Amino acid sequence: MGRLAILSGGGALPRLLAEAHPDALRVVFKGVAHDMPDPVEVHSFEKMGGLFDALRSAGVDELVLAGAMGRPALNPAEFDAGMMAIAPRLLPALHGGDDAILRLIIAVFEEQGFRVVGAHEVLPALTVPEGLFAGPEPSADALKDAEKASDILLALSPLDVGQGAVVAAGLCLGVETLQGTDAMLRFVAETPAHLRRGKGVFVKAPKRGQDLRVDMPAIGPQTVQNAAEAGLEGIVVSAGKVLLLEAEATRAALEDTGLFLLGRVL
Amino acid sequence: MGRLAILSGGGALPRLLAEAHPDALRVVFKGVAHDMPDPVEVHSFEKMGGLFDALRSAGVDELVLAGAMGRPALNPAEFDAGMMAIAPRLLPALHGGDDAILRLIIAVFEEQGFRVVGAHEVLPALTVPEGLFAGPEPSADALKDAEKASDILLALSPLDVGQGAVVAAGLCLGVETLQGTDAMLRFVAETPAHLRRGKGVFVKAPKRGQDLRVDMPAIGPQTVQNAAEAGLEGIVVSAGKVLLLEAEATRAALEDTGLFLLGRVL
Incomplete structure (x- = not known):
């Protein structure tokens, strides 16, 4: 079994998960407010390819998305190759509401070979x-x-x-x-x-x-x-x-x- | 085909039905507010037996209940034989809400041989x-x-x-x-x-x-x-x-x- 990464949005939930899983990799995003204590790795949505690589290098095979991410503005000029590949599917999802975006993001991570789990699985006590x-x-x-x-x-x-x-x-x-x-x-x-x-x-x-x-x-x-x-x-x-x-x-x-x-x- | 009776509660609906059916018998109840224009027959819930008789004497075979009736206080000392026969079924219905009471009243009229119709059947234009x-x-x-x-x-x-x-x-x-x-x-x-x-x-x-x-x-x-x-x-x-x-x-x-x-x- 590999390592867990916590992709953190706002609120108390990501911190609680991190406390329960001290070995987990803590990822936060540029433009997204968070309360995750250090050490955190800062990534940007424009460079999803870079995030995939970083997760793999850190031995991550399991992810949990936690906390509100909002909808940070994306700058297409900064997209890396990984994000370029996702972008055509992201635009229609943007019209479909938060759930549609999150479902797409989950699908993308799963295509990259990561297992995406729920906070209730990572920390049933919640x-x-x-x-x-x-x-x-x-x-x-x-x-x-x-x-x-x-x-x-x-x-x-x-x-x-x-x-x-x-x-x-x-x-x-x-x-x-x-x-x-x-x-x-x-x-x-x-x-x-x-x-x-x-x-x-x-x-x-x-x-x-x-x-x-x-x-x-x-x-x-x-x-x-x-x-x-x-x-x-x-x-x-x-x-x-x-x-x-x-x-x-x-x-x-x-x-x-x-x-x-x-x-x-x- | 016989005659229609309009059993009137409050509001404009009973009057509209009466205007559309000038030959209908207009029945109002003691203790129940109504806007039905004269001529009206006044009955009381305590004397349902008397109401059945009056409807039959007037050649009524079809009834419509229209308008809010509220829940007038009943004086058991004034019950006639017809009401005495209904009373044992009325008490449980009183606990069941307005619909349950109205359903019982409809059942009672039907047992007495009257056809109970809806306002939309009497006046589809409504x-x-x-x-x-x-x-x-x-x-x-x-x-x-x-x-x-x-x-x-x-x-x-x-x-x-x-x-x-x-x-x-x-x-x-x-x-x-x-x-x-x-x-x-x-x-x-x-x-x-x-x-x-x-x-x-x-x-x-x-x-x-x-x-x-x-x-x-x-x-x-x-x-x-x-x-x-x-x-x-x-x-x-x-x-x-x-x-x-x-x-x-x-x-x-x-x-x-x-x-x-x-x-x-x-």
Whole structure:
């Protein structure tokens, strides 16, 4: 077995991966903000051929992409031969959204012989495990609501919609759309009281077939806070498939608010 | 063929039905607000047996329930024999939500030999017909978005969720939940601009298998206004299955905002 490289974007995730894998090669990119501690190797998207060579020289055979990369401006005048070869496929992907770009990048690395893995594979402790993570035992109603929310997500999965849904007393109060979890939970919080018949739960899971190397659902203390403000009893996530970046702060938020967080095989 | 009775709750719909069917018997209920013009017969929910008799005496064989009835307080001391017979089934239905109550009421009338029909059957002109109702021709993108929104509604239908959805440039921006259309369109209006890649459409349709005598989707000028504020290109509804109560005001709102309204067989 060879060596792991962490291709780092912004946020805390790349650093956590590096701490768990001290031997991993740390790669950051010109024009992309990052919090990765030294030592890092700085590369540029214009010189992907150079990056491939550097990874091979360092004995890397496995890669993880972690953290937000944004969309740095590319200067075609600086493209090396490796990037020239990719460029014709990159332009259409640029119109297709972040997922399409990341899928292309993964495909390119795999063609070069690297194995691309997800952060949850490199550091399983980053995900919510099966069972009650913190908070009180869920009520029978909450488990029933969770099942319905999970059915909703499953039904929407083939349409590439919905990483989350809220169900209360059997009634759906929110389906996560492009705007994300926080926007959806704020929407639920605004539900007129006379329409509500129970507290309800928020269920979060990847879409069926979703490439977790590209886009992994995540929750944190803010999710707990928003779920509490939406009057929910708790949160249910797909065990092992949803990132929990700030475990201790999340645990504290659960204790503060009295909500539960449960990992289930969904 | 016998006579129609309009069992009237609040709002403009019962009056429109009465205008279209001048011979229909107009029934209103004690404790339920209504805008039905005279002559009306006043009945009370406590004396359903009396209502059955009165309908038969008037030669009624067909009923339409129209307008919001709310949940008037019932005084069991005033129940007649007909209501006494219904009461044991009514109590559980009261816990089940408005639809469950209405479904029970429809079942009770049918057991009594009356045919219960939907407002759209009594007055088809109240619905959006197939074709462009008003506004510009929808773009190819809008029709594609409408198809995806319609697929989303179809996928959710077995779960009793979703009479409406918004899709823009292939991305789902909103799924209608318990809070209704207006709340969903306001949510879509708040979508951060950087997430949007196209105008999009709002699609409204009954759930598959939804009893249109109990709950019929409706749109009006406010829907058009909200869709415009959400930045949408137009509205697509299931032809013949969505009520349009204020046709002229809706047409005016479409002209004002430049949105289209299209009826399609969904």
